[in-house]
Amino acid sequence: MIHVENLHFGYPKKPTLFSELNWEAPEGTIIGLLGKNGAGKSSFLRILSGILFPLDGAVTVNGFVPRKRQSQFLQELFLVPDESYLHSGLTSLGYEKITSPFYPRFDSARFRKLLDTFEVGPTVRVKDLSFGQQKKVVLAFALSSGCSLILMDEPTNGLDISSKAAFRKELVSVIREDQTVILATHLIKDLENTLDRVVILDQGKIKLDAALSDLADGYYFGTAAQAPREAIYVQSTALGVQYIEPRKSQAQSSINLEMLFQGVVNGADFSEAFHSSKLANL
Template sequence: MGKVVIEQMGFSYPGKPKLFEGLDLTLASGQVVGLLGKNGAGKSSFLQILAGLLFPNDGQLSVFGYIPEQRSPAFLQEVFFVPDENFLPEHLSAQAYQLILQPFYPRFDRETFTRLLDRFEVNSQEKIKNLSFGQQKKVGLAMALSSGCALILLDEPTNGLDISSKSAFRKELISVLSEDQTVVIATHLIRDLENTLDRVMILDQGQIKLDADLSDLADSLHFGFSQSEVSDAIFSQSSALGVQFIQERTTQAQTVVNLELLFEGVTAGVPIASFLSKTNSLTV
């Protein structure tokens, strides 16, 4: 489908300080990307800009060659946005809304939608207003994963889900997506996404402070735990149980990327990108 390209983008709400300034980013297809940031960092706003619901003040933004704020039909049929709050019409059932929505998305897979509702244990005949917040969230996620859209934007998708539902979502996300789809997930619930992401972006102070593939992070960094401080640690964090740390990887065995520790390091100002084995130009 092409790329998402952002060049020197700036954005602010009226009368507010700049939320983003000079932001550059390129997203190619075929990845699940985690957008991590503190509350108020602009994660939700970023997704809404990609969806064409908010408009940049400065710079250029192109999604598959379309300008999102123009909201052209060709653009809209390739982007599915699931906000954190409920966006579904409460007077309809999930099945009834699916019948209305399906014609707008040429590659919508009705069988996948039905299977996902079963997997998520949601009654497709029940009116949405009678569903819990978590069940409403699962209906939205089922629609997104069934849409066939080239770009799927999910804002806090695991918020309101119980443990089993979070596990089901992670498994279905991996199994349903095709190579020409890109998913951007904005979240502060970092542990919910472990073993799901291909790429992580950390948004802080109006900039993307780190943009890296998880494979590159695992190749370049060693994540460990010790009872005492580690002298050559890039970043460390103490707790009652000991010290979690990040080292530059040399001869150590490869470890799983600790996303929470990575996030804490980046937002504390540690230049993690400078330790990566591959040049990170914010372009994939």
């Protein structure tokens, strides 16, 4: 579905953001794009959607070049930005009426059901909605769009705890097997139980790209008074340490994405024991 080859991108008078970045993503996965603030997550989504243009390299999505913004490409892609863009005078149903004709597989019944689930009044004007409620309108539309690729930038930003839980549940339940969703976030805990795959972006490179099932097979995430000698990453806690080590005879453990992220950005080497991960600079 997505093919990125030797991507080079940066903003004028600022350091280069991406240099020789390579990545591929199959259809039918929910992918977490993780990175620190300023790592380029939002810019990467905008490049995939054709809003920003590479300085060099090639990007294709569903066989289309995003920068050309062809109608066949756009009707299969929906981007949820971090900021609100809804017109203040619109209602949720007004937004649906204006926007849904651009998406051939849009499901109106699902949209209205999701508005109800997210507790957003369909006839309340945007100007009377909080930022979090406006975000829920756009999230409901994205999940109802039927698009083969849905890009979400910080989707849980502005949502309260119950809304985050409702979003996670609906995301997993309504996405079809042939749809791909990319969730760019630094709020890792909010989404770790919804992901099929995790991609960690740091210093202009994709440092790790791995299926969570492979991570669970390849590594053990543990807690102890002292870390074992085989640990490849260790962090202190009030009661001892948390650690990651290559999995041998242990039962599968739950994946701690926050610890995984910290390990990757702090240089932990996942390549020796986990050959199915895709590391930068290979």
